[in-house]
Amino acid sequence: MEYDFDLLVVGAGPGGYVAAIKAAQLGLRTAVVDKAEAGGVCLNWGCIPSKNLISQAEKLQAVDSLTALGAQVDLTNLNYKTVHKQSRKVTKVLSGGVKFLLKKNKVEFIQAKAMLSDKDQLTLDDGRILHAKNILLATGSSPMSVPGFEFDEETVLSSNGILAMDSLPESLIILGAGAIGCEFAFVMNSFGVKVTLVEAADHILPSEDSDSCKVLHQSLKKSGVDILVATRAQSLEKREDGVTVRVSPADCESPTTEGQQDINAEKVLVVFGRVPNTQSLGLEAIGVEVDKRGFVNVSTNNRSNVSGVYAIGDITTTPALAHVASKEGVLAVEHMVGKSHDATIDLQAIPSAIYTQPQIAGFGLREDDAKAKKIEYKKSVFPIRACGKAVAVGKTEGHVKILAHPQTNEILGAHIVGYDATEIIHELLLIRHAGLSPESVGDMIHAHPTISESIVEALHGLSGEMIHS
Secondary structure (H helix, E strand, O other), X not given: OOOOEEXXXXXXXXXXXXXXXXHHHOOOXXXXXXXXXXXXXXXXXXXXXXXXXXXXXXXXXXXXXXXHOOOOOOOOOOXXXXXXXXXXHHHHHHHHHHHHHHHHOOOEEEEOOEEEEEOOEEEEOOOOEEEEEEEEEOOOEEXXXXXXXXXXXXXXXXXXXXXXXXXXOOEEEEEOOOHHHHHHHHHXXXXXXXXXXXXXOOOOOOOOOHHHHHHHHHHHHHOOOEEEOOEEEEEEEEEOOEEEEEEEEOOOOOOOOOOOEEEEEXXXXXXXXXXXXXXXXXXXXXXXXXXXXXXXXXXHHHEOOOOOEEEOHHHOOOOOOHHHHHHHHHHHHHHHOOOOOOOOOOHHHOOEEEOOOOEEEEEEOOHHHHHHOOOOOEEEEEEHHHOHHHHHHOOOOOXXXXXXXXXXXXXXXXXXXXXXXXXXXXXXXXHHHHOOOHHHHHOOOOOOOOOOHHHHHHHHHOOOOOOOO
């Protein structure tokens, strides 16, 4: 059979478009199909616009340091419509950049809705039928809708809805203190919104190191965010002037248990999680196996059980992170051309990044898990307040924590909370990825003064040889 393409990619997010470009570079005739704009949710309604808002929120936070110098700063005419417009401009520029990269690499971009009609065939909503030797599914995920907390994008917002909002509410309840919830708590509070953050787990950012989370918790609380942990939302009631959310202790068995309280706000952001976009793809029709939650079952190189059909990113069970999807896309494409065999991602070497202030970043073993599973480790913690650059720029919150094998010093996990944590985590990740010894990197000369000196000190701490703490 003569195919229209060697590879058809469904989804133009950071998994799909990266895979498509890599495929073209490896000589495959490639097209990307997406019903929306190039760049996917991450670029258009996630990572990128939210980071632009975070950047602008940080500028507002810097006002206090200016007033401490005697400056008078008048924020009375601050216009959030302009702030929002800037965030949307950024997405437009980058979406155009993705289209340019696809065109530059001779990847055809087809804006249409696609459905699998055979293992090597896509049917588009405009009636076209495309055939390809390989099909890669990269359709991403959507905000999870929970009964009783359904989105209307007016009063009850999803992460998409709050990014589309061009005016600020006076008050906001955020249900779910994961990465999205904490980042929006930081942003909205910085712009003067009264924020209440509710989390069912016993600390915010349940998937992160608990010591890192304690630092962020205190920082958010100090800035005026009300935080309720170990607290579950029971119900939501819309009012003419806003919304009431009834909460109770997370461990209560009955909605009438003592400890219930009602929280009122103008709007509520519901971020309980995300669900894979696998419905209406035609997976069942061609026999692609999915689990009961809708995730595609994949083996090495992200192959599904159907030959020639691959799945990457949020529609699989690996961490729903853009950088994970991109790497999975590359591995899948390399397998198609015979360049990679039985390759998988090391789940313990995936960095997480939370862009609050202070930032949180980490990978690998968490101390709570090590204790629970009785894994032997040794620990080095360097307080960032002892770093000269951090003191000089007034960013002294946080620490660098390294967990290592007690005999070999192999890094098992690392967790940073503090200024530029999402940037400096990669030096520790490189040590693990490249199999370097912590001692060799610790002996490397680092520029002074830099935040990266905190990494050196933490590495020296593994052998009890910190200089500045």
